Amino acid sequence: MKHILFALLCFVLPAAGSASDNPFAQPSASELRDAIKVMRADSRFPQRARIVAMSLAEPAKRDVYDSTKRATIPREMHCTVFDASSNHTYEFTIDVTSRIVSEVRAIPSAQPMLTKADYDAADSIVRKNPRFVEAIKRRGLNPDSVSVETWASGTPLASTQRILRAIFYVPDASGLNRYDRPIEGLAATISLQSKTVTEWRDREIAPIPRATSTYAIPYERTDVPKVASPSNVRVVDNEVQWGNWRFTPVINAREGLTLYELRFVDSGRVRRVAHRMSLSEMLVPYGDTSGLWAWRNAFDVGEYGFGQNSTQLRKGADVPENAILRSASFADDDGNVVTKPDVLAIYERDAGIAWRHAASATSVASQRGQDLVIQHAAVIGNYDYIISYVLAPDGAITIDVGLTGIMLVKGSVDTTYDGSGSGGQMYAHIVAPNVLAPSHQHFFNFRLDLDIEDTANVVTEVDVWSPPPGDENRFNNAMMLDEWDLRSEREGARDVSLQRARTWRVSSSKLNALGAPTAYTIVPQTVTVPFLGPTALVRQRARFIEHQLYATRYNAQEFYAAGDYPNESDKDHGLPMYQANDDRLIRRDVVLWYTMGVTHVARPEDWPVMPTSHATMKIIPTGFFTRNPLLDSRTAQPPPKKKEKKKSR
Structure with a gap:
């Protein structure tokens, strides 16, 4: 996708160049410059290589949790580089404290994330190809007015080549919508090594749709109420403190918004x-x-x-006026360090009624809810994604993905809905004359390294069920719990069950006042199953969509559900490999991988720009507290006192 915004983001809470005792404080601009300088001076660095991604090399968890070692953890950067001249990928670890390259790894047969240089090269190769010029002119268009939208290959066409695909659009005059006028039937496959178009498809199968007035009404609201700046959010050495919550938010180049060291202060005790x-x-x-x-x-x-496709968040539009906005420093593929504004937002928002009870018509006790939102937005081609972590005072966590932007559409000869479910409308829905939007799915896998109290946790699958009529169910109304501990990694691939209201509880080795382990529970919200067939090649490359939950033993090298290098992969090098050892999970440091998703069947209301839809999941305390923690909040409103009646004389 050519028009995604390239920026390897490193979120900086303090001023650039300032020192931090927080081991997860993201690199400052000066740290990035130092790391790049040290890496390029190393004799093992390919001089023609480009930076793909640079982020903090995360310190070992055991050192972070060891108070005697935490203060002396060195600052290290991890950098993936790609040498296009040799088609080789390398990983560098740079110790910024000692100013040395501490490790270099050559990664065989791996194609890393795409860079701006890849997109520029593909664009140039296509535009110089005479078939492109002929095809565009034959359609009555000026080649210079056509945009080249470049994608990753989508399939492992050749493991030794860096392959991109190109599709074509006629952008509207305003530049606000590059995706509403596809040139259907035209596509190219490009080899960056040979600098050639290896495959050219040219079929005039549909007219180019007319331009759509994407923003026909004013989209800058002036009636948004102003909210006073928050007084309850503090940032101390990169750590955000709000109510009883403590955490460090980071923008990683690849994953985007990441939360580190999420803790809850309970009666003065940090948990x-x-x-x-x-x-x-x-x-x-x-x-x-x-x-x-x-x-x-x-x-x-x-x-x-x-992370590298983060976009600016605007007060009064993307986020409320009371948001704290933070900028980011990043390294681009040429090794330049740039600062990008307002890529992360932190703000309080009203959450409705937190709890309420009316003992009588005039005796009502209640509390107004308030949440903290940590938010980040990325644009990947035509789609905009808004990632939010929502923390509540009662200890609950909501992970929300907002989906908006512009649908990926195809040109069609159809101008109206035909109702036949055949032809061009067999796999797509008409949203405008000559515009079809194919059905598609979005799967989001979240890596959840929960350490409830400590690193010795147990994952339990909890089902609700009803036994058949009999001694256990005399009135045919019984609801019972079936609890099963996940003993090893191969048992850790689990599916959502609506019939059993299935959840997964992560318990610590500590007991609450009632004698049960303190715990948090994963509660599914937005779930879909893949329609890709079992033998579909992309399904073999993305096995994380097979199940909604995977549980694995913690491994400091395992971060990505589809492996480190899914681009042009021939199989999934992620979760299936992580589970291969079948490590024991009982009372171990366990990582959960949870997949939520949506199936998008397009509507005319989704065009030309989509109203935001949401995919969510919840992680809620379960016996973590001795009672409702909101009762200890100062915002609770007790019932009014009864007025004494005056005695008559």
Whole structure:
């Protein structure tokens, strides 16, 4: 996707160059410059290589949790580089403290995320091809007025080549919508090594749709109420403190918004909830079976990068006026360090009634709810994604993905709905004259390194069920719990069950006042199943969509559900490999990988720009507290006192 915004983001809370004792404080601009300088001076650095992604090399968890070692953890950067001249990928670890390259790894047969240089090269190769010029002129268009939209290959066409695909659009005059006028039937496959178009498809199968007035009404609202700046959010050495919550938010180049060291202060005691939470991988498969569409299967995290495609958040539009906005420093593929404004927002918002009870018509006790939202937005081609972590005072966590932007559409001869479910409308829905939107899915896998109290946790599958009529169910109304501990990694691939209201509880080794382990529970919300067939190649590359939950033993090298390098992969090098050892999970450091998703069947109301839809999940305390923690909040409103009646004389 050519028009995604390339920026390897490193979120900086303090001023650039300032020192931090927080081991997860993201690199400052000066740290990035130092790391790049040290890496390029190393004799092992390929001089023609480009930076693909640079982020903090995360310190070992055991050192972070060891108070005697935490203060002396060195600052290290991890950098993936790609040498196009040799088609080789390398990983560098740079110790910024000692100013040395501490490790270099050559990664065989791996194609990393795409860079701006890849897109520029593909654009140039296509435009110089005489078939492109002829095809565009034959359609009565000026080649200079056509945009070249470049994608990752979508399939492992050749493991030794860096392959891109190109599709074509006629942008509208305003430049606000590059995607509403596809040149259907035209596509190219490009080899960056040979600098050639290796495959050219040219079929005049549909007219180019008319331009759509995407923003026919004013989209800058002036009636948004102003909210006073928050007084309850504090940032101390990169750590955000709000109510009883403590955490460090980071924008990683690949995953985007990541939360580190999520803790809850309970009666003065700091209790661990999660070590790390992030969007690990995405898959967007399209359901159109034509050769021009079947390869459109985007791994938006592993092929393009969420962090490096962050976009600015605007007060009064993307976020409320009371938001704290933070900028980011980043390294581009040429090794330049740039600062990008307002890519992360932190704000309080009203959450409705937190709890309420009316003892009588005039005696009402209640509390107004308030949440903290940590938000980040990325644009991957035509789609806009808004990632939000929502923290509530009662200890609950909501992970929300907002989906908006512009649908990926195809040109068609159809101008109206035909109701036959055949022809061009067999795999797509008409949303405007000559415009079809193919059905597709979005899968979001979140890596949840929950450390409830400590690192010795147990994952339990909890089902609600009803036994058959009998001694256990005399009135045929029984509801019972079936609890089963996940003993090893191969048992850790689990499915949602609506029939059993299935949830997964992560318990610590500590007991609450009632004698039960303190715990948090994963509660599914937005779930879909893949329509890709079991033998579909993309499904073999994205096995994380097979089940909604995977549980694995913690491994500091395992971050991505589809593996480190899904671009042009021939199989899934992620979760299936992570589970291969079948490590024991009982009372171990366990990582959960949860996939939520949506199936998008387009409507005319989704065109020309989509109203935001949402995919969510919840992680809620279960016996973590001794009672409702909101009762300890100062915002609770007790029932009014009864007025004493005056005595009559």
